[in-house]
Amino acid sequence: MTNRAVLAEALIARTPWANATRAPLAGDASNRRYERLTDPDTGRTAVLMDAPPEKGEDVRPFVRVANYLRSQNLSAPEIYAEDAEFGFLLLEDLGDDLFARVLKKDPGKERELYEAATDVLVHLHAAPVLSVDSYDPALMTELAALAFTKYAQGILGTCDKDALDRFDHRFSEILHRETPGKRVVVQRDYHAENLIWLPGREGIARVGLLDFQCAMLGHPAYDLVSLLQDVRRDVPAGIEMRMIDRYISATGSDAHDFRTAYSVLGAQRNLRILGVFARLATEYGKPHYADMIPQTWAHLMRDLEHPALLPVADLLRAALPEPTPENLSRLKPQ
Numbered sequence: 001m002t003n004r005a006v007l008a009e010a011l012i013a014r015t016p017w018a019n020a021t022r023a024p025l026a027g028d029a030s031n032r033r034y035e036r037l038t039d040p041d042t043g044r045t046a047v048l049m050d051a052p053p054e055k056g057e058d059v060r061p062f063v064r065v066a067n068y069l070r071s072q073n074l075s076a077p078e079i080y081a082e083d084a085e086f087g088f089l090l091l092e093d094l095g096d097d098l099f100a101r102v103l104k105k106d107p108g109k110e111r112e113l114y115e116a117a118t119d120v121l122v123h124l125h126a127a128p129v130l131s132v133d134s135y136d137p138a139l140m141t142e143l144a145a146l147a148f149t150k151y152a153q154g155i156l157g158t159c160d161k162d163a164l165d166r167f168d169h170r171f172s173e174i175l176h177r178e179t180p181g182k183r184v185v186v187q188r189d190y191h192a193e194n195l196i197w198l199p200g201r202e203g204i205a206r207v208g209l210l211d212f213q214c215a216m217l218g219h220p221a222y223d224l225v226s227l228l229q230d231v232r233r234d235v236p237a238g239i240e241m242r243m244i245d246r247y248i249s250a251t252g253s254d255a256h257d258f259r260t261a262y263s264v265l266g267a268q269r270n271l272r273i274l275g276v277f278a279r280l281a282t283e284y285g286k287p288h289y290a291d292m293i294p295q296t297w298a299h300l301m302r303d304l305e306h307p308a309l310l311p312v313a314d315l316l317r318a319a320l321p322e323p324t325p326e327n328l329s330r331l332k333p334q
Contacts, residue, residue: 007086008050012037015081015090017046031055036093046080051087059089062213068130068185074120075198075208094208099192100233109197110239117195117227118243120207122250125184125220135186135218137175141168144268146275151293152320154278155327163319170311171268178257178264178308179219186218187211190226192233220253221262222269229266229299231273231292263306270300274320278331287332293323 012018020037025047033050051057059082069076078092099113145164153159187194189211196208224247228240244262248255273296277289304313321327 004050004052004086007083008048008088011081011083011088011090012048015046016044017090020046022048031057037090045093047077047091047093049089049091051089053085053087057087058084059087059213060084061215062089065130065132065185065187065212065215069124069209069212072124072127073205074124075196075201075205076212077208077210094196094198094210097197099195099197102197103192103233110236111242113195113197114227114235114239114243115246116204116207117190118224118246119250120204120209121190121220121223121227122247123204125182125251127185129183129217130185130215132185133216134183135188135216135222137172137179140175140268140272141172143275144171144271146279147271147316147320148275150275150282151278151331154282155321155330160319163315167312167315167319170315174264174308174311175268179221179261181257182220183217184220185215186222188214188216188218188222188226190223191230192227219261219265220247220251221258222265225262225266225269229270229303231270231296231299234295260306260308263303264308267300267303267306267309267312270296270303271316274300281331282333285333290328290331293328293331297323 012020017037017039019041020039022035022037025034025036031052035048035050037046037048039045049059049062051059051062063079063082063084066076066079070078075094077094079089080092081090082088099117103110103113145168148159148164148167187209194209194211196210198206198208224244228235228243244259247253248258274293277293277296280286280289300316303309304316
């Protein structure tokens with residue numbers, strides 16, 4: 001038995017799940033591992049998160065943000081037990097009904113689920129904010145630059161430093177100009193594979209929340225972009241437009257300013273994802289992430305059509321290689 005297995009057993013032994021059976025659950029792009037615990041007598045379940053600190057993981061932000069979201073009457077997992085020093089959490093099990101799975105089985109629920117997820121954002125953005133770091137233009141520009149240093153360089157073998165410098169300057173100016181104003185808690189990975197449908201609950205509580213430990217303060221449009229420009233599933237344009245309208249109507253946002261920020265933040269997010277997926281494929285031995293790059297690229301190209309992004313649109317089209325099958329093959333270790 002490994003040291004981490006012993007530490008996990010020690011935590012579980014202090015809980016009502018001491019005699020539970022354990023089975024692995026699908027993980028994510030991080031170093032975290034998950035198991036489902038099932039009590040043989042009651043059938044109740046819980047989820048064990050194993051987040052090794054020696055691999056850069058830290059459960060404390062998850063706990064802090066989960067408790068904040070629950071304090072706002074949202075369905076983040078309850079924390080049953082924790083060992084922050086060694087990186088273990090025992091969590092409420094919200095089940096397996098990810099939005100992506102529910103919609104694959106029953107596409108007719110699409111509008112209902114996306115309306116519920118949009119309403120969660122309306123509610124959260126009216127709440128008192130949590131004291132977390134700011135997702136500001138400097139950081140957003142730095143992360144968008146991963147499209148040059150990880151994606152383009154992964155394909156071409158080199159990074160166009162001159163183009164990157166021009167992009168950094170111009171894109172930072174765009175973000176400062178087009179995304180000012182109110183800051184809200186943004187979960188940053190708010191999409192169909194991190195949301196769980198809980199129809200037995202009511203209202204905003206029907207949306208179970210996962211993978212929010214990297215929450216920061218950012219523009220209200222950011223999580224709506226995450227939800228509607230989903231690189232893992234194709235959200236119909238009609239749903240996207242209706243949800244943007246729904247959010248603007250519910251919050252009283254200025255429609256022009258919000259839609260502009262939505263496109264600018266969409267470009268930022270999709271540039272970052274290009275770099276992140278390329279890095280996961282080339283440096284972490286996860287080539288399947290390269291297969292989601294064409295969808296990311298399609299979202300980016302659509303965002304770049306917005307007039308606010310004119311100062312960087314042609315630069316990006318020239319500097320970033322298209323995700324052709326040949327180019328994507330260069331991101332996959334042979």
